[in-house]
Amino acid sequence: MKKFEEKTVSTEKIFEGKVISLQVDVVELPDGNKSKREIIKHPGAVAIIAITAENKIIMVEQYRKAMDRSIVEIPAGKLEKGEEPVHTAVRELEEETGYESEWMEHITSFYTSPGFADEIVHLYFAHNLRKKENAAPCDEDEFVEVYELSLEEAELYMKEGRICDAKTAYAVQYLQLRKALEL
Structure with a gap:
């Protein structure tokens, strides 16, 4: 038991x-x-920390009806039935941002609200990004604007409340820790 x-x-x-x-x-x-x-x-989801060669974090702004406003977040998406999380990460990165990566590294997986939901998010780090010429389009009901933010800009967006979801806050803190450990 x-x-x-x-x-x-x-x-x-x-x-x-x-x-x-x-x-x-x-x-x-x-x-x-x-x-x-x-x-x-919930079927589960992925989220992707994607960093450009210029050390910018790829983010998307989109409207979230549950909050009744737009927020800035890392690319993410729902797992399709039978799809491996890494394949979802590759697909979502391309659809939401137009980028592809050489390979995806699994960072961690976490439950968003275990008190009442079984949603699990698999967090990936996208390595060696490149802009894809004929990228797959966003889902038909999804409208996003792509941003490239420095870590400092992302921290400011958090203070301003423009970044306010758990997966993106987790990603920013992960990048802060990586930076601190490199010193």
Whole structure:
């Protein structure tokens, strides 16, 4: 038995959408009592730290309806069914930015909100970027503007609240740590 395991007694599907689904689980707690858990199921995603030869971070600005505003973030995208995360990273980098990389290095994977969602983000570092001549277009419902920011500019965007999502903040802090360790 896993420490503090909650055994699922029943699951009720509430909503099935294009990207997520919502379910309510009745669980048996470690002490034998029962409780309900509202859970969002998500296929997972990738995010890419992409640095140009000029040491600029590739970012995209896009509108996020849940926040009702545009934010600046690292390129990212949802895993397609059966797709390996590294292949998603290659595809999303090209579609969102027009760049391709020689190879992708997996940095880490993390859960975005484990209290109520199973979404996992696989973070990659794109090596040896080059602009692709005939890059694949963005998804039909996706509108982005590509930015090339220095680390200092990204830090300023964080202070200004233009960068405010967890994956991008994680990426900026990762780059800050890499820079500090190089000294």
